[in-house]
Amino acid sequence: MDADAPFLRFWAAFRENRIALVALAVIVAIALLAVLAPLIAPQDPYDLGRLVLSDARRPPGHVGSGGYVHWLGTDAQGRDLFSAILYGLRISVLIGVAAGIVAFVIGATMGATAAFAGGRSEMLIMRFVDLQLSLPAILLALVLAAVLGQGRLQMIAALVAAQYAYFARTAHGAAATERAKDYVEAALSTPLPARTVLFRHILPNCLPPLIVVATVQVANAIALEATLSFLGVGLPVTEPSLGMLIANGFQYLLSGRYWISIYPGVALIILIVAINLVGDQVRDQLNPRLKR
Amino acid sequence: MTGAAGPPFIAVTSVSKHFDPQLSLGERIAGALGGAVETRAVRAVQDVSLQLARGEVLGLVGESGCGKSTLGRMIAGILPPTTGSVTIDGAPVMSGGRHPRKRTTRVQMIFQDPYASLDPRMRIGDALAEGPVAHRLSARADAAAYVAAWLRKVGLDPDAAQRYPHQFSGGQRQRIAIARALAMRPDVLVCDEPVASLDVSIQAQVLNLFLELRRALSLTMVFISHHLGVVRHVSDRVAIMYLGGIVEIGPAASIYDDPQHPYTRALLASVPQLALQGDVVATFTPIAGELPSPLAPPPGCPFHQRCPLAEPRCRDQVPEMRPVGPQHAAACHVLQPG
Numbered sequence: 327m328d329a330d331a332p333f334l335r336f337w338a339a340f341r342e343n344r345i346a347l348v349a350l351a352v353i354v355a356i357a358l359l360a361v362l363a364p365l366i367a368p369q370d371p372y373d374l375g376r377l378v379l380s381d382a383r384r385p386p387g388h389v390g391s392g393g394y395v396h397w398l399g400t401d402a403q404g405r406d407l408f409s410a411i412l413y414g415l416r417i418s419v420l421i422g423v424a425a426g427i428v429a430f431v432i433g434a435t436m437g438a439t440a441a442f443a444g445g446r447s448e449m450l451i452m453r454f455v456d457l458q459l460s461l462p463a464i465l466l467a468l469v470l471a472a473v474l475g476q477g478r479l480q481m482i483a484a485l486v487a488a489q490y491a492y493f494a495r496t497a498h499g500a501a502a503t504e505r506a507k508d509y510v511e512a513a514l515s516t517p518l519p520a521r522t523v524l525f526r527h528i529l530p531n532c533l534p535p536l537i538v539v540a541t542v543q544v545a546n547a548i549a550l551e552a553t554l555s556f557l558g559v560g561l562p563v564t565e566p567s568l569g570m571l572i573a574n575g576f577q578y579l580l581s582g583r584y585w586i587s588i589y590p591g592v593a594l595i596i597l598i599v600a601i602n603l604v605g606d607q608v609r610d611q612l613n614p615r616l617k618r
Numbered sequence: 619m620t621g622a623a624g625p626p627f628i629a630v631t632s633v634s635k636h637f638d639p640q641l642s643l644g645e646r647i648a649g650a651l652g653g654a655v656e657t658r659a660v661r662a663v664q665d666v667s668l669q670l671a672r673g674e675v676l677g678l679v680g681e682s683g684c685g686k687s688t689l690g691r692m693i694a695g696i697l698p699p700t701t702g703s704v705t706i707d708g709a710p711v712m713s714g715g716r717h718p719r720k721r722t723t724r725v726q727m728i729f730q731d732p733y734a735s736l737d738p739r740m741r742i743g744d745a746l747a748e749g750p751v752a753h754r755l756s757a758r759a760d761a762a763a764y765v766a767a768w769l770r771k772v773g774l775d776p777d778a779a780q781r782y783p784h785q786f787s788g789g790q791r792q793r794i795a796i797a798r799a800l801a802m803r804p805d806v807l808v809c810d811e812p813v814a815s816l817d818v819s820i821q822a823q824v825l826n827l828f829l830e831l832r833r834a835l836s837l838t839m840v841f842i843s844h845h846l847g848v849v850r851h852v853s854d855r856v857a858i859m860y861l862g863g864i865v866e867i868g869p870a871a872s873i874y875d876d877p878q879h880p881y882t883r884a885l886l887a888s889v890p891q892l893a894l895q896g897d898v899v900a901t902f903t904p905i906a907g908e909l910p911s912p913l914a915p916p917p918g919c920p921f922h923q924r925c926p927l928a929e930p931r932c933r934d935q936v937p938e939m940r941p942v943g944p945q946h947a948a949a950c951h952v953l954q955p956g
Contacts, residue, residue, distance in 0.1 A: 508735035512795075515696045515727050516749040516802060517720040526748075530739045 339611050346607035352600040356593075360416040367409035368394045371566065377404045383583050399585040401574055407585060411593050414568040417561065418594070421478060422548035425485035429547075430540050432486065433493025438532060440494075441501035442524050448498075455494045463488040467550055471559040481554070481561055485547045496539045500532035534612035541605030545598045552594055568594045625708070626669030627838055628693065628806060633702030634862075635663040635688050658913045662688040664862040665702070672805075675832065675839040677853030677870065679846060679885070683909055685862040687810050690842045694727040694808040695720035706806060723753050726799035730811035732791035736783040742769075742794055743779030750801050768797040771834075772827060789820035793827065800831065807832075808840045813848060825851060846889055850874055855945075858882045861920040862912060864939070868946030879948040881905075881921045919951065927952045 341347060359366060369392065370376065381390040381404035388396045390406070398407040440451040458466070470484035504510060505528060513523045554560035555569030556576075563570070568590045575586025636659040641649065649655035663685040670676055678686045691697040693704050695711040698718035704711045706725060712718045729735035737745055746768060747761035756764035766776035772793040783791060792812060799807060809828070813821040829852060832839060843849050849856055850870055857867040858881065866879040877883045884905045907924040910916050916923055922932035929951060937949040 508729045508731055509737045511696055512727070512729060512735045512798070513737070513748075515694055515720060516723070516752070517695070518749060518752055522748075522752065527737050527740070531737070 336611065340607060343607050346604055349600040349603035349607075352596060353604060356415060356597055356600070357419060359412055360419045363409075363412040363416050367406070367412045368392070369406040369409040371405045371410040371413050372564065374403075379404050383578065383586070385583075386585055398589045399583075401571070401586045402578070407571075407589055410566060410571055411568070411590050414566055414571050414590060415593060415597065417478075417565055417567040418548050418551060418569075418597070421481055421485070421551050421561075421567070422544050425482045425489065425547040425551075426540055426544035428482065429486045429490040429543060430493050430536065433490035433495075434497040434529065434532065434536055436490070437494035437497030437499075438501040438524060438529050441498045441505055442520070442528060451494070452498055455491045455498075458491045459495065463546070464550065464553060467554060468557070468559060471554050476560070476562045478561065478565070481551060484554070485550055488550065489543050489547060492539055492543055493536060496535050497529075497532050500535050501528050504528045504531045538605060538609040538612060541601055541608060545601040545605070548594070548601075549598055627672040627674075627707060628668070628670040628840075629703075629705045630666060630668040630689075630693060631703050631705075632665050632667050633663060633689070633692055633699040633704060634661070634665050635685070635692060635697060636661050636700045656913070660912050661862050661915060662912060663692070663699075664915070666862075666864055667702075668857065668864070668867075670838055670840070672838055673836050675841055675852055675854045677849035677856040678840060678842040678859060679844065679849050679856060680859035681885075681909055682844060683912065684859045685912070686842045686844075686859045689859070690727070690808045690810050690840055693806075693840055694725050695722065696727065723749070723755075723802045724804055725806040725808060726802050726804040728792070728795055728799055728807065728809040728812045731815050732788055732795050733783075733815075735795050736791060736798075738783055740782075741779065742781055742783065742786075745783075746779070746794070746798050746801050749798070750803075753802065755801070755803055764801070765797075768801045769794075771800070771831070772797040787820075788816050789824060792816060792824055796824075796827065796831070800835065804837070806838045806840070808842070810842045811844070812841075814843065814845065821848070828852060846874075846886065858885065861910060861915055863920060863949070865921065865950070866946075866948040867939075868943065868948075872943055872946045876943065876946075878942045878946070878953055879921075879950050880925045880927050880952065882948075884924075884926075919949075 364370070378391045381396070381400050382402055384390065384396055384400045386397060386399040388399065390396050390400065396406050396408070398411065400406055401410065436451055436455070440448040467484045467488040470487055471481065474480035474483060510523060510527060513527050551560060551567060552569030552572065555567045556573040558573065560569060561567050571590035572587050572594070575583070575590070579587050638659045639656050641655065641657070645655050649657060666689060668676070678690065680686045688697060692699050693711070698712050706722065709722065711720065711722055711725060713721050743762065743765050746765040747756065750756040750764060751758050751761055762779065765779050769776050769778055774790065774793055774797070778786070778794065783794070786794065812828070813824050816824060825848065828839070831837065841849060841852050853870045855868065856870045856873040857864045858873070858879065859865070860881050866873065866877070866882045873882065874886065877886055884903070887903045888905050905924060910920070910923060918934045919925070919928070919932040919937050922928040925932065932951050935951065937951045939947045939949045940954060942948045942953055
């Protein structure tokens with residue numbers, strides 16, 4: 327790759343913001359922890375046979391019957407919270423990123439196609455998107471999660487349905503701007519097939535605003551999934567995501583056993599804040615009006 | 619080269635282009651309720667007919683807004699005409715039907731702004747190979763060599779293929795745009811103000827490149843410009859456009875040395891000259907008045923409101939194109955006795 331490739335130029339500018347760099351490091355660290363959870367975690371929180379009830383609700387620092395220290399304490403079933411959080415992050419990140427990618431692909435294709443086609447199809451698609459944007463995302467996701475039932479794929483489907491509209495809106499605006507540019511006219515007058523012009527020329531040039539939306543929406547998807555799980559319509563109990571860990575500890579919050587809810591909450595906040603910080607920096611760099 | 623016998627290579631037959639206003643739902647409701655909503659179509663080009671012989675270069679001149687770019691885009695197959703047809707060698711440039719599409723690669727276009735007409739995210743090599751590979755003018759495996767050959771022909775280093783558009787100057791980019799158009803092996807090139815956005819020092823180089831390539835590849839060209847000097851330099855024949863129509867057409871020498879239509883005369887007189895007459899900079903005469911709105915073209919001769927020679931009949935009779943010399947025609951009542 328030569329030094330002038332767009333990505334390398336982007337990275338050179340990104341490196342200058344220390345906070346965003348730290349946030350990116352945190353995201354990478356969390357992603358690594360999540361991926362390597364089975365190797366790092368002292369306990370497999372899904373293996374109900376290994377849970378010991380006498381270890382339940384122990385405060386941070388307690389040395390349990392397994393002979394290792396529960397650094398973040400244990401929950402009501404005697405699960406090591408550090409292990410549970412690692413496995414919870416794994417599910418939260420997986421679902422958030424998967425939902426973000428699927429919503430990106432569906433939304434961007436819809437919005438860009440609408441802008442490119444114009445006329446009646448554009449009006450139909452975009453009015454539908456507007457209609458959906460006027461409903462709160464949480465309401466839609468809640469209804470869908472309740473209707474579709476519990477499970478990872480159902481959860482991803484509910485999140486995608488609640489979020490693709492943001493990508494469609496953004497892609498539509500960007501593609502409508504690109505559509506009017508000479509290079510699109512040049513490609514059409516070659517002539518190249520409409521499909522080629524849309525996917526090889528227009529969409530790649532719509533990427534900057536879409537990437538910004540994507541970072542925000544991945545963070546939103548993770549928060550939304552945690553909310554749904556907290557409310558009990560999310561993932562099944564056998565797959566404890568961060569939201570469910572928070573919900574499980576909620577009833578003990580006022581009885582002094584704060585750690586069961588607080589630590590999963592802190593992990594969730596760190597993850598979402600880090601993603602948003604990186605997203606802010608990406609947005610600043612890609613916004614031509616803020617160019618130095 | 620002018621006026622070769624036989625059927626015309628390019629035939630533009632009474633084409634018009636009207637742009638309907640794009641009304642939003644709200645505007646349509648307001649219009650239905652009697653609000654002041656503009657519903658008239660812009661008549662960008664009105665009933666234009668033209669013929670070009672193979673190998674000929676036609677200059678298309680006029681003020682901004684006269685419809686010369688729209689006419690060029692219809693010849694290049696980018697805009698479908700509202701009525702009329704454009705054919706090259708007897709074959710229509712665009713398909714018919716409700717969604718007309720360009721069907722031929724024989725006509726290619728060069729745009730005014732070389733900064734906007736190249737995809738900023740695509741390497742030059744990919745941008746140049748795309749069309750020829752899609753239309754099987756070059757195999758994908760040979761595309762790099764094919765692109766390199768065309769880059770050399772427009773005077774660029776083949777290494778340019780690895781780089782992005784922002785790494786080039788305006789003149790270099792216009793060379794790249796020319797290479798991209800020519801790599802499609804067209805017979806016809808429509809150039810819309812191809813040097814207008816370039817530095818004066820670069821303009822001559824790019825113009826000479828056009829002339830060289832035209833000779834080497836025996837191209838037929840439509841060269842659109844508002845710059846009279848540039849057009850004279852490259853054209854065999856020149857057509858003067860005013861408010862969507864052609865008012866005078868003829869060999870470049872006759873148009874420049876013996877203009878007939880009052881508009882052409884006014885246009886030539888309005889060019890600022892830097893030549894000194896004694897110690898005084900030669901004055902020039904700007905054309906009186908503004909270009910009328912193409913939403914509501916005046917009745918009769920479109921130029922009568924600004925014409926110094928206007929007669930009563932100019933106000934209500936549309937003048938027709940009539941010969942005023944060898945291969946030279948103009949649309950003006952005053953030139954015709956009666």
